[in-house]
Amino acid sequence: MLYLIGLLLFIITLFYILSKSKKNKQNVSKYLIYKKEEIANLPSNNLNSYFSSGYHNKDTEELLSQSKSEPILEKIKVDFSLQSNNVNSHFNSDYYNNHIEELLYKTIEIRHFAIRGIRFRENITESDTGFFVGHAICEDNYHDKYAVAIFRNDGKQLGYTPKNNKRLDDSIKKWHSGKILCWGIIGYDNYNNIWGGDVYIPVGMPEDTINMIHEIIRRKERLSILLKEKPASIENSLNALKIHQEIKELTKITPKFDGLNHVFPKTLIPSLSKHLEKEKMWSKLIELEQYKDEIQNLSSVMASSTLQRINKAKEFLNIKE
Structure with missing residues (x-):
């Protein structure tokens, strides 16, 4: 009789343990679904901090501490690890970048910027001072993900626009496929021993307007070269006058923008x-x-x-x- 009672108690206890274990598994499954939904609804800028904080591991460990089910524990850890890796991969992929809101200029005009980093260009010499024509090119680099590099037409890099300008970067990518005409001037301050420069970029302008501007600044570049000559030859001076007149005629039919000002000595x-x-x-x-x-x-x-x-x-x- 006692044997039967003991066997019955054993069966009841075993049933209770199994049902408890099944319930824990169900709780874990529900919890996992809940955490995934929670992660999906988090703002994108909180995702990395969430996965690096260890908060999710702590909650999961507390839930599973009642269960003693090592296989389930490992499954949860692996699942969250994979989820974390997937989120981080989104942060480092085109998918993430394409889902950040674009910042575009609201007005069309010639944008003016100081040129930064000229002093780090080892191939820049005194002969490079003066007027230049080139291109502004979007460049995602280690120091600035919104970098816009300034190149002369001969391929020599002069520097960059000021860093972290997402609006400029997005506008050039959106409207000009990441590359646009630019022009400006660089010089060296002998007194302070520093390089400086300015660049002008016609962001957002239609192609025909940019082509008209290009005709003007191409002549301005040639004029700058002629006027650099010291002493000026008669031939170069006469050519400079001719180019000056061409620039004046072109500016009459080109929309008025700051950055196209023409000054003749x-x-x-x-x-x-x-x-x-x-x-x-x-x-x-x-x-x-x-x-x-x-x-x-x-x-x-x-x-x-x-x-x-x-x-x-x-x-x-x-x-x-």
């Missing part, structure tokens, strides 16, 4: 007229008369001396008014 015509007079190149001297608008903008002294030389040339060639 006022001393060029007076010094050129003096040089032509000295060389007795009378016909070339008379050609300066076509630049009357430029002459009228000179100081009264410079304008008067230039016109006197032109009239002198006419007298030598017997040209009457």
